[in-house]
Amino acid sequence: MCIRIAVVDDLPTIAIWDPDEVTILVDRGTHPHDLIRELHAILTNDFGAPTIPGAGLTCICGEPLELPQELQVTAAPALTL
Numbered sequence: 001m002c003i004r005i006a007v008v009d010d011l012p013t014i015a016i017w018d019p020d021e022v023t024i025l026v027d028r029g030t031h032p033h034d035l036i037r038e039l040h041a042i043l044t045n046d047f048g049a050p051t052i053p054g055a056g057l058t059c060i061c062g063e064p065l066e067l068p069q070e071l072q073v074t075a076a077p078a079l080t081l
């Protein structure tokens, strides 16, 4: 099952892994650059997702990880890791 990303309000931190939903919850107010970096750290450190230079975030299966629509617009320029 692929990891999903969901944007929520009032998260106490940048991003939290929710194992029940197989979803990484991210805080709506986070700067996209910090958000991408945090997500990348979680995916690679906690899940061993492969790092593909220039490909942005990657799921544990190696597929590109899709950001929620509202993050794609602002996060796109920061996707080059």
Ligand SMILES: [Zn+2]
Binding pocket: 001, 002, 003, 059, 060, 061, 062, 063
């Ligand atoms: Zn996947």
